[in-house]
Amino acid sequence: MNLRKFYSWFVVLLIVGCSSDDNYEDVPEVIPNIAIDPREEFPGGAVTVFDRSPNAFGAAAPNLNDENSLFFFTGNSLFNQSWVTAPASTTARDGLGPFFNSRACSSCHFKDGRGRPQTDSGNKSSGILFRLSVPGQDEFGRNFPDPIYGDQFQDQSVQDLEPEGNVKITYTPFVVTYPDGETINLRRPKYIFENLNYGELATNLQVSPRVANQMIGLGLLDAIAETDIFKNADVDDIDNDGISGKPNRVYDLATNSIKLGRFGWKANQSTLRQQVAAAFAGDLGITSSLFPNENCPTGVDCDTIINGGEPEITDRNLGRVTLYASTLAVPARRDFDNEAVQQGQQLFEQVNCVACHIKTFTTGVSEIKALENQVIFPYTDLLLHDMGEDLADQTPDFEAMGTEWRTPPLWGIGLIQTVNNHSDLLHDGRARGVEEAILWHGGEAENSKKLFMNLKGSERKKLIAFIESL
Structure with a gap:
């Protein structure tokens, strides 16, 4: 009998070595043997599927009721369907643009997975977008947009309109050397806006690149009680551990109030519904009741362009896509019983990655009963942390x-290569795998990065193997 399938508890007795180096004063002693929770093999609780295939991110929560299962497939269709310009015979799916970054949600989230940055100016965006702003915020805390191009740069347009332009990405390589002498090549991105068709960008422009993330488990994150998230906040670092998780408080459109942000790279959306509606507006140029206005550059009269209705996606269809995004299941852990992986988990805790990547929560109340009362293992606190100047976009x-x-939640990270044929990580895809992503950590994570670097090479591989099992 496989006791793991019944969520029984067991203790794995392991001995983990730890190297030391005089350059790092806070290298911890070897931690006691850790009880490995067998429930971690099911990171989404009952919203877990055993799928290691290229479709691993696209399965519905297996515990959905019949009605929501039907709505899931309707939302899936809307998510994958290419939207078209108006007028069209498919009136429920017209209204694309007039300016946009992609024609379908799945263009950026291919197979419900992760986008990556394009590598030359000839390619259209393929899962990365660029937020634009100038210094200053309105009374709700929203950034002021670029005076001409608005709050998102859109490199595609409908017929008879020129796109806003395109973005060229170049990389400067550099070498990082570990204390044991091993080296690794990292790359620093640079963004150049080219072929601008509607004027110059602001001289004080703030640019924030954002790569589309994998879609799994979003409804479970939405179902975590706010009080459980606030428990991990320590804005003033009262415990003096160098970690000061901070909640983002953002404007909620549906209630016209300030709420906890939990979605997006900077936790700038309060609910999954608002996150989905914002993506329709910014990425596809599809208006909704939450975002009724087109994003048009100065000088273009969007009122003269035929739209797909007011709004272009109905509340009903927006709700179907939101339910779909809410109920994508989390793939089960791989190599859960592997000794090296379990040693890597101990090392992950030893170097204090768990200070921000909180292992587990229990979900609370949700409009979708399948998401309620699930013990989940997302490895995130949904809080903001200072990651240092190297990762800064200088955009509030x-x-x-x-x-x-x-x-960011770590669940599913080891399947991105399988699903999307790449391992580009971090908010802008600069890291080509887990190891590079760790080495970009700074700010509050600086000490953990140094502890990781000070491990033996074999130990670093075990820690990475653990993360890739998630």
């Missing part, structure tokens, strides 16, 4: 500062 977002980012 409500209460998030230019160096602050939300801790």
Whole structure:
């Protein structure tokens, strides 16, 4: 009998070595043996599927009721369907543009997975977008947009209109050397806006690149009680551990109030419904009741362009896509019983990655009963942390500062290569795998990065193997 399938508890007795180096004063002693929770093999609780295939991110929560299962497939169709310009015979799916970054949600979230940055100016965006703003915020904390191009740069347009332009990405390589002498090549991105068709960008422009993330488990994150998220906040670092998780408080359109932000790279959206509607507006140029206005550059009269209705996606269809995004299941852990992976988990805790990548929550109340009362293992606190100048976009977002980012969930990270044929990580895809992503950590994570670097090479591989099992 496989006791793991019944969520029984067991203790794995392991001995983990730890190297030391005089350059790092806070290298911890070897931690006691950790009880490995067998429930971690099911990171989404009952919203977990055993799928290691290229479709691993696209399965519905197996515990959905019949009605929501039907709505899931309707939302899936809307998510994957290419939207067309108006007027069209498919009136429920017209209204694309007039300016946009993609024609379908799945263009950026291919197979419900992760986008990546394009590598030359000839390519259209393929899962990365660029937020634009100038210094200053309105009374709700929203950034002021670029005076001409608005709050998002859109590199595609409908017929008879020129796109706003395109973005060229170049990389400067550099070498990082570990204390044991091993080296690794990292790359620093640079963004150049080219072929601008409607005027110059603001001289004091703030640019924030954002790569589309994998879609799994979003409804479970939405179902975590706010009080459980606030428990991990320590804005003033009262415990003096160098970690000061901060909640972002953002403007909620549906209630016209300030709420906890939990979605997006800077936790700038309060609900999954608002996150979905914002993507329709910014990425596809599809208006909704939450975002009724087109994003048009100065000098273009969008009122003269035929639209797909007011709004272009109905509340009903927006709700179907939101339910779909809410109920994509989390793939089960791989190599859960592997000894090296379990040693890597101990090392992950030893170097204090768990200070921000909080292992587990229990979900609370949700409109979708399948998401309620699930013990989940997302490895995130949904809070903002200062990640240092190397990762800074210098763009505030409500209460998030230019160096602050939300801790991304780690579940599914080891399947991105399988699903999307790449391992580009971080908010702009600069890291080509887990190891590079760790080495970009700074700010509050600086000490953990140094502890990781000070491990033996074999130990670093075990820690990475653990993360890739998630």
